Amino acid sequence: MKTLFVAPTRNGVGLSSTALGLMRALERQGLKVAFLKPIAQTHEADTDDSVHFARVLAHAVTPEPIPLAVAEEQLSLGGSEELMENVIALAREASLTGPDGVATDVLIAEGLALNERNLYAGALNASLARNLEAETVLVSSLSEVTPGVLADELEIAAQSYRRSDGSGLAGYVLNFAPTELDFGSLMAELRARSRVLASGELPLLGVVSVSPGLAAPRTLDVARYLGAEVINEGEARLRRVTSTVVTARTVPKMASLFTPGALVVTPGDREDVVMAASLAHLSGVPLAGLMFTSGSAPEDSIERLCRAALSSNLPVLRVATNSFHTASNLSRMDPRVPHDDTERMDRMLEFIADRLDTVPLGTRLRTPQEGRERRLPPSAFRYELIQKARAANKRIVLPEGDEPRTVRAAIRCIEKGIARCVLLAKPDRVRQVAEGQGLSLPEGLEVLDPDSIRGRYVEPMVELRRHKGLTAPQAEAQLEDTVVLGTMMLALDEVDGLVSGAVHTTANTVRPALQLIKTAPGAQLVSSIFFMLMPEQVLVYGDAAINPNPNAQELADIALQSAESARAFGIPVRVAMLSYSTGESGSGEDVEKVKEATRLVRERHPDILVDGPLQYDAASVLNVGQQKAPNSPVAGRATVFIFPDLNTGNTTYKAVQRSAGVVAVGPMLQGLRKPVNDLSRGALVDDIVFTIALTAIQATQGRDA
Template identity: 55%
Template sequence: MNARSRHRTFYLVPISRETGLTSMALGLVRALQLAGVRVGFVKPIVQPESMIGDTDLASHFARTLCGTTTPDPIPFAHAAELVRTGQIGSLMEEVVALVETVRANHDVVVVEGLIPDADIQIATRLNIGTIRSLGADLIPVIAGGSRDATELAAIAATAAEQYGDEGRRPLAGVLVNHCGDGAGADLLMTVGALDVPGTEKPVAILSAVPTVTRVSAPRVLDVAEGLGLGIFHRGAIETVRAESILVAARSPEKLMRHLKSGTLVVTPSDRSDAILTAALVAQRGMPLAGLVLTCGGTMVPELAALFDTPPLDRLPILTTDDDTFTTASRLSNLSSHVGREDGERMERMISFIAEKVDTRPLLRRLDLPVEQLMPPPVFRHRLVEAARLAGKRIVLPEGDEPRTIRAAAICAEKRIAHCVLLGAPDRIRAVAKAHGIDLPAEVEIVDPETVRGTYVDPMVELRKAKGLNALQAHKQLEDTVVLGTMMLAKGDVDGLVSGAVHTTASTVRPALQLIKTAPGSSIVSSVFFMLMPDQVLVYGDCAINPDPTAQELAEIAIQSADSARAFGIEPKVAMISYSTGSSGTGLDVDKVREATALVRGRRPDLVIDGPIQYDAASVESVGRQKAPDSPLDGHANVFIFPDLNTGNTTYKAVQRSAGVVSVGPMLQGLRKPVNDLSRGALVDDIVYTIALTAIQAAAGDKTVAELDTAAE
């Protein structure tokens, strides 16, 4: 019987220095997680500190960004000493023990090898010894560049010969990074596998990742520290990223066209014309990365004063004694190493790589029942995939708002939804250009002036019971949120997202007036999806209902449980109170107790308990003490708060104190999906809210179809 092992160890061995080994390893971890596989990560031996300038960043990012079980690695100096003194067998015992602590509880362990650079002989021996000791499947990591399939196959053959244990350790696949323009797509679409000399079967190309500067762009702070540049003006140096380098050696009128979003401008300190040109472009809204002043000078006081007021006060200005040519050369050769403090950059790289990894060849090597895990990366991935399948039109009333425009462009690029921007087309395009946003043709721009009249009569009909006349309707439709809501009411779009510059009331009020509640719902409520390190929790209601009655609280619980299930989370509902079970009395506890009973009567299929304290609902050991008979077992994932004061305070406390990303609020109970944004929303927040809305629209279509079938 040739049953395949339930456990696999994949050893990633780099073929050269510049393969982006750690980001590729963690990208593979993320991709396997998205496929529902339990993945552990081990960096057995630390890369020599002289090479990377920091200790064990691979393990750090594996824990913090991928949520993996990752032990501390063995110091390189200790490993090298054991090799030099002939004790490599003892070292391998330590390595195996390290990996075994992870392998016992995971289906797959991804092991990151050593880069054969600083001490090539020792690093190579350690890679060979570790692969053999672990019985690992070998995956070479190759820098693609402009290489074609034949050249890549030859490199893979060298790796197989060097590390393949004389053919006993075949290649599980190859990971190719840093592909040139178009090369990655060609490799996967037209090649798919490499005919590697010396191997019996073609070797799968697991990834062909293109180089995209916006994904790997360093912070200007990292540029300054990496090259030892002086800081003349900090600005937003900790957050602004340098996507491209431009030497300002042309006249102002020719220079302006080259100043794009993320450009770091290099110019001699006495080139006032170049400095003023950059300041003018930045003043108009172009988000430049900053200025590097060369040749040992600084800015004259008259010019420096310009950078003391918004928006120029955000522009970092660096200085160096080197000449412009030397500075540009040093910048172009800046290390791509990601520092410990820049988790945002590493997260972008991991997510980008994970999207480019084809895990199917690796999954075929496993014999696993795919477990439906729901850590944050899986949630976000499934969110995007479900939105793509939905194929919905989402209207964005704040069409000339920069974050909204960028989110619409991202949604078009990732095929998340067909976005409709409401606003004057010239204004929207001007804002996009000023912020360096390339608007794809798939993003639709609708001028309110040309369509407003279409919705006057339908709005009068919807609001005739309130005595609305045509003149009043026309006036109200001047508000783009109202106009977008009417487009939704008439079925011209499938959902609406607003709130980047509008209040919650401005978004919700038109929806209540024109969309109204769904069949079977008496109230509108909200949920936040809280992306905790290892799972996604649902919090409701944290945005809409100040003090719901027991009946309303029960409806909020049912709506929230259904929302959780719609997004792949099997709900275990905790009705939160300051007391657990029958230990407390009073109106507030009685309300929660009554609401819990109502839910049990209406929805016996739901796992629910209440009143229960948060710790008893979410911590297994506490639950055993305080609520030993609770069906939640300390593993609740849907938390219903008794009032808005409690819910809103809790979600913000968790979000800010624990550094947790929250997606929402997502509104529940409307006939068609309308969702509100925080006015401090980031671009990613808007993107994911658009995805949520598209999925809600698809779920609503299904519900309507079911109701129609039942009526027949």
């Protein structure tokens, strides 16, 4: 399934109607289309306009959007990652099946319309498109704009939605085109001004002209908007207001304005106008209605004379405001289509769909694009991580059971169903720590007192370490360390994984695992990776936590372990063996080590795309890679980065994490028989939660293997 994100370039471009019109145009091609409004447009409690019409007119099973107030609160508190994960969840819900239970081909996601209040909406829309892995359809307007300004507007918007690999743009739609538009001249000027339009990277999908009839509200809508008294409803639900006649002149001067769809606005004491409107109605002119201003009404004698018209199907209304203020109020009437006016919206969608050229777009949506792979964005990675962990339902032990961040993370994991956490600590102490953070311990969170369970692990530990001469008193002393105690629980299969390191060093976490868990079959060493959640995709860094100075054989093992971990978590595998030089440009012992490691990886696993030595920029930046290593299958497109030593790896990951504001999930240890994972001592609660999820998934993978 592919996703199209419909985004505005400025305020008032007809965003919702275009998104739904695009949906209808694609359905005409036989595609199954789902619809999503990720975030509600307003703070109103009612169902969002586009969601309502998608359900009513397209019969789409569309989830409710995230309330705008909730989204704004999350953004203000720095919770954009959580917001995006919630959006991913909504997208999955929307696209599971089409309205008739058939799998969806395309998901149309509508962004936020831009206005003077939501200055954040442009950046948020770009983030939504990126995290939904969507191609963007830009919607602009020809109303009150010069071709030069329009070209600049589209060029700037395209830069916001274009991804680093050149993808991300599906096309653009121009709305509110004047009927006298010189299309050829317009397009020539746009292409002369904009590179993205001239190159065809942003194709034109359609030009939708102005249609006054589609903007015409029902007389009933006018009455609701003005709070008018309905004297005679007549056909107020059927007739539409296409023009307004304010009676400032004599009847002979206005008679030509009494046309179908005209709403006649007059004080009730203008008997001449009342009679003229009544005559027009009786003559068969379908006026939209007659509205008395200033709270007035015709004299009884005039009312009796015109009763045949005023009590028929002609809508008759009354407002308290005078004619001038009434006309002013009408000019400011909200152009949104009321939820019960499905006939108007249906005609509008048909009109738009007729003017969209989506055949090339539909063909592209049906046909897999050669060489185009999924670039797993951070929010999708985190969402899938949590979903897989929930499905795994593993029991994870946390030896640092009374550490405040760990307690909060364990509570969150229980509440979200990520894992069954076990805290090793005094129960009273854990309760005290939770209460100090304003939290309560949920049912299902296990808290085990180390003193009460330690004794039963002495004999099994002696048995495991008998070949090393371990005695019972020595085992009992070592089990005073809760990390050792938790590791024994894992060794005996009482838990499925262990997470530690919030207060312990890496050595404190890894040493017991090496002694009691051992390495996995075929693994020559234990290594680590970080999942680096870059803005557009998730990359893997290894090894940045365990091995200080691996030799060529060890470096090859790290690369193979990291490639396997990347594949297990849905990340395309292209391995870059990093060095301070690219190809044959450098020499020396360090470069030769990387060359040999690259050769070993190719020899042992010819199916893995690997290249080295590569400098970081040659591995990660497409144009640099094409220049420095033009024949490389990896350069500029690497997803797995293998550092030559711990000094380089640890420094790089922390520099990227802190300087670029990138979330680093991990380290995740590789090569152990059972999953043990180490935390950074500066880990945040979210870091611990995601590491617990990683550990749960590793446990499942280990079982499957």
